[in-house]
Amino acid sequence: MVRVKKGPSQGVSIKDVAAKAGVSTSTVSRVINKFPTVKEKNRQKVLKAIKELNFQPSVFAQRLATGKSNVVMLVIPRYEGIFYSFYALELIRGIGTLCDALKLDLLLHLTDSRGSSLNFQGVGGVIFADIIGNCNQLKEAIVRGIPSVVINNYVEDLEVNCIAIDNVGGAQQAVDYLVSLGHRRIAHITGDLVTQAASQRLEGYQKALKKHKISLEEELVFKTDYSRGQARVAAEKLLKISPPPTAVFVASDAMALEVMAVAREKGKTIPRDLSIVGFDDNPSSLYGPVALTTVRQPLIKMAEESVKILNILMRYKEKKSAVEKIVLPTELVVRESCQVPGS
Amino acid sequence: MVRVKKGPSQGVSIKDVAAKAGVSTSTVSRVINKFPTVKEKNRQKVLKAIKELNFQPSVFAQRLATGKSNVVMLVIPRYEGIFYSFYALELIRGIGTLCDALKLDLLLHLTDSRGSSLNFQGVGGVIFADIIGNCNQLKEAIVRGIPSVVINNYVEDLEVNCIAIDNVGGAQQAVDYLVSLGHRRIAHITGDLVTQAASQRLEGYQKALKKHKISLEEELVFKTDYSRGQARVAAEKLLKISPPPTAVFVASDAMALEVMAVAREKGKTIPRDLSIVGFDDNPSSLYGPVALTTVRQPLIKMAEESVKILNILMRYKEKKSAVEKIVLPTELVVRESCQVPGS
DNA sequence: GTGAAAGCGCTAACAG
DNA sequence: CTGTTAGCGCTTTCAC
Numbered sequence: 068m069v070r071v072k073k074g075p076s077q078g079v080s081i082k083d084v085a086a087k088a089g090v091s092t093s094t095v096s097r098v099i100n101k102f103p104t105v106k107e108k109n110r111q112k113v114l115k116a117i118k119e120l121n122f123q124p125s126v127f128a129q130r131l132a133t134g135k136s137n138v139v140m141l142v143i144p145r146y147e148g149i150f151y152s153f154y155a156l157e158l159i160r161g162i163g164t165l166c167d168a169l170k171l172d173l174l175l176h177l178t179d180s181r182g183s184s185l186n187f188q189g190v191g192g193v194i195f196a197d198i199i200g201n202c203n204q205l206k207e208a209i210v211r212g213i214p215s216v217v218i219n220n221y222v223e224d225l226e227v228n229c230i231a232i233d234n235v236g237g238a239q240q241a242v243d244y245l246v247s248l249g250h251r252r253i254a255h256i257t258g259d260l261v262t263q264a265a266s267q268r269l270e271g272y273q274k275a276l277k278k279h280k281i282s283l284e285e286e287l288v289f290k291t292d293y294s295r296g297q298a299r300v301a302a303e304k305l306l307k308i309s310p311p312p313t314a315v316f317v318a319s320d321a322m323a324l325e326v327m328a329v330a331r332e333k334g335k336t337i338p339r340d341l342s343i344v345g346f347d348d349n350p351s352s353l354y355g356p357v358a359l360t361t362v363r364q365p366l367i368k369m370a371e372e373s374v375k376i377l378n379i380l381m382r383y384k385e386k387k388s389a390v391e392k393i394v395l396p397t398e399l400v401v402r403e404s405c406q407v408p409g410s
Numbered sequence: 411m412v413r414v415k416k417g418p419s420q421g422v423s424i425k426d427v428a429a430k431a432g433v434s435t436s437t438v439s440r441v442i443n444k445f446p447t448v449k450e451k452n453r454q455k456v457l458k459a460i461k462e463l464n465f466q467p468s469v470f471a472q473r474l475a476t477g478k479s480n481v482v483m484l485v486i487p488r489y490e491g492i493f494y495s496f497y498a499l500e501l502i503r504g505i506g507t508l509c510d511a512l513k514l515d516l517l518l519h520l521t522d523s524r525g526s527s528l529n530f531q532g533v534g535g536v537i538f539a540d541i542i543g544n545c546n547q548l549k550e551a552i553v554r555g556i557p558s559v560v561i562n563n564y565v566e567d568l569e570v571n572c573i574a575i576d577n578v579g580g581a582q583q584a585v586d587y588l589v590s591l592g593h594r595r596i597a598h599i600t601g602d603l604v605t606q607a608a609s610q611r612l613e614g615y616q617k618a619l620k621k622h623k624i625s626l627e628e629e630l631v632f633k634t635d636y637s638r639g640q641a642r643v644a645a646e647k648l649l650k651i652s653p654p655p656t657a658v659f660v661a662s663d664a665m666a667l668e669v670m671a672v673a674r675e676k677g678k679t680i681p682r683d684l685s686i687v688g689f690d691d692n693p694s695s696l697y698g699p700v701a702l703t704t705v706r707q708p709l710i711k712m713a714e715e716s717v718k719i720l721n722i723l724m725r726y727k728e729k730k731s732a733v734e735k736i737v738l739p740t741e742l743v744v745r746e747s748c749q750v751p752g753s
Numbered sequence: 754g755t756g757a758a759a760g761c762g763c764t765a766a767c768a769g
Numbered sequence: 770c771t772g773t774t775a776g777c778g779c780t781t782t783c784a785c
Binding site: 434437440447475 | 770
Binding site for chain 2: 125128155160163179186353356
């Protein structure tokens with residue numbers, strides 16, 4: 068490594084600015100941190116020097132000195148299913164955009180399922196997107212006192228902020244709707260059941276059936292990993308059953324689209340021969356020949372909410388305030404993919 | 411903010427470890443940095459103390475002291491089209507995974523199209539995913555001497571590392587293949603032409619037609635923003651043309667899937683009535699009723715390559731080595747969505 | 754209002 | 770092989 072001066076200095080420092088402006092480093096620091104007590108004249112001189120020297124304060128030094136960090140770490144388990152989804156990108160988009168606006172640095176961490184220990188040094192807050200096999204990482208963050216929030220996973224047994232989607236309720240809405248239309252044989256294509264979202268949707272499906280006194284038939288439940296490939300396989304099996312189900316609730320829109328495609332290939336007409344409800348409100352589901360009825364989940368809102376909570380926790384880390392456990396409601400979006408059966 | 415001791419200390423420091431282990435801080439530092447010159451006995455004592463105190467070194471202090479940073483910043487323009495794509499997530503996955511393995515921190519920055527000035531302080535290297543309206547950010551990184559690499563965009567006029575895909579070549583392969591099958595009326599559905607990838611694919615399409623002495627018909631070129639919605643619109647228009655084109659080259663697999671769907675809805679059979687070639691090799695394109703013939707682009711490889719280059723630059727930042735400008739080849743993957751026309 | 758000086762946690766000569 | 774010491778760049782008392 069090439070050393071220029073004495074230390075490992077990288078560029079202009081607050082000292083250079085101070086010298087150029089003819090003030091002390093403290094004054095420069097005050098200007099940087101917008102202290103109101105600096106004389107306007109000095110303030111201008113400093114600002115000018117900063118501009119001329121193209122100076123940017125070293126975040127490392129700042130953080131070392133203050134002990135505060137504005138780094139938000141986003142931990143996403145790198146399991147297969149997640150990358151099939153609309154979900155991951157949408158989350159990243161929501162979180163990334165808000166962090167940008169709030170001047171928070173976003174550290175992205177794709178973690179393997181072994182959940183190897185994370186280095187939280189210098190991290191001001193953590194967002195866990197789902198918890199899949201990396202619960203120890205969450206626990207470590209809590210132990211270390213790092214402000215944390217878990218999204219898309221309702222964490223019952225840990226004292227931690229979490230924001231989840233009402234998957235059970237959403238699934239029930241979907242099934243209720245199908246039942247209200249007159250369906251009795253309703254299939255379900257699940258997502259990857261290692262995710263809480265998928266298993267809760269299954270749970271909602273089961274609950275709704277029970278409520279309507281429809282007996283659960285195992286052969287009408289198809290398990291997948293959220294991929295289109297497995298959705299296709301499931302759809303093909305589903306259509307071979309006789310008598311065939313008149314409706315199907317699919318755990319994601321991407322898969323629902325695939326199911327629609329398969330159905331059409333087999334000469335079925337949607338919704339006449341098969342009613343379909345998805346989950347996500349993925350914009351893609353608008354563009355088919357028949358727009359998909361689906362359960363809208365507020366992904367962006369969930370993402371933003373998590374950043375907001377963290378932001379507050381990071382800025383005013385007074386003694387731990389009570390943790391928040393939020394469940395965001397879903398909304399059934401009725402479009403064209405369902406109808407009264409057998410008509 | 412709650413201050414415990416004198417400074418803004420957050421937890422245990424190297425000093426505590428040194429005290430507990432009965433050695434000096436230097437020795438602890440040496441152990442942390444795996445210097446081979448530490449007596450095994452001391453080494454054990456230090457390791458023990460570290461474990462017992464649950465100590466993690468402060469990255470801020472480390473970086474302040476060394477001037478080195480292992481932070482990789484990934485800059486992704488937050489324009490609409492990018493989020494329709496398989497591409498963004500795949501890139502994030504490739505980069506994130508390798509960064510993880512190399513112990514590099516990945517700072518994600520979604521930048522708006524105004525390309526507002528970035529704070530590169532403390533950033534060891536930057537990966538620009540595409541350059542769309544944020545060229546000034548790239549220039550700033552170069553000026554500041556931050557190791558940079560641009561991916562998915564061949565940058566002609568700047569002294570910067572870049573890794574691009576041979577989009578022109580890939581498009582030509584696609585069209586060549588269609589021509590070799592006997593097609594003469596070949597349409598093209600473009601991606602968002604603000605991206606270099608999309609405009610190069612268009613260029614490749616045009617070149618290939620020229621090579622085969624097929625005149626370019628403007629009405630056979632449909633411009634989109636990469637979304638399925640616009641792909642659908644394009645496909646509908648395309649099918650109304652008479653005589654209809656016998657083949658179409660689509661700038662992304664996701665859109666190609668939509669085109670296939672539209673075609674089937676209109677009672678067309680793929681590939682009998684319309685041959686289709688996509689671009690991406692998105693796994694989704696395998697699962698349709700007819701598997702999509704497509705141009706495979708090495709996204710993961712591109713992602714990984716960029717991290718590797720950066721990693722070397724960051725670790726041994728000897729005087730700037732010559733910049734690399736890499737163009738990765740594409741590969742035509744022939745599956746079932748094309749055939750000889752009119753048979 | 755402003756400057757001097759100490760210190761944040763760590764690394765890197767240098768001397769032993 | 771190990772300890773001492775002097776910073777890295779910034780913030781923050783505490784006097785002036």
